[in-house]
């Protein structure tokens with residue numbers, strides 16, 4: 001159970017982040033309403049997630065399928081939109097379809113095809129974002145910028161997915177200046193693709209920025225920011241234990 005102090009701390013953090021988002025938007029000459037805060041809820045239990053929703057949180061992003069399913073069973077996300085933001089293996093796609101409004105982290109043609117196949121089975125259209133490996137990091141997934149065009153030309157032929165924008169997790173910056181380079185590159189890609197008007201592609205969302213850099217991301221056009229630590233605090237305390245066993 002959360003203590004009263006924990007609840008109050010969560011509420012303060014949540015409202016601080018909301019205020020910082022609004023201020024960053026205003027500074028960039030943008031309407032705060034157009035920026036969606038997706039709370040990265042990993043390792044925070046259902047009670048904490050529900051507490052944040054009761055305070056006005058409108059969207060949750062989970063990054064592990066198994067944890068999402070466990071918390072989904074506990075009604076952790078009730079009252080909010082649920083999105084997937086983490087690395088996704090094709091064999092786990094089937095568990096997500098029908099539960100999440102948006103899969104932000106689609107970094108390969110193969111994964112997109114698998115999502116389309118599972119969405120077809122359920123007779124729905126799944127919204128996705130294309131993840132861009134903007135820092136060209138070997139350890140990270142995502143399309144390299146030069147591979148995006150092929151993806152944007154071929155994927156819209158799949159009837160059960162709809163590309164709604166781009167997402168990136170730039171390399172961790174050591175000083176404030178460094179991630180601005182990647183944010184600039186993402187903003188340029190986003191604008192270029194919007195201008196080209198690919199069939200059945202809607203460049204509605206640019207998802208970038210986390211606790212350390214969401215204000216900067218907003219300055220470069222982000223309209224989805226994914227914030228975990230800034231809302232829930234550091235994560236070690238609330239590791240959820242697996243009740244389902246390993247997913248196959």
Ligand SMILES: *Cc1c(COP(=O)(O)O)cnc(C)c1O
Nearest residue numbers: 040063085210211226227228229
């Ligand atoms: C955890 C996570 C975040 C948020 O990270 P914080 O530094 O805790 O704000 C954002 N995006 C993804 C994909 C994440 O997994």
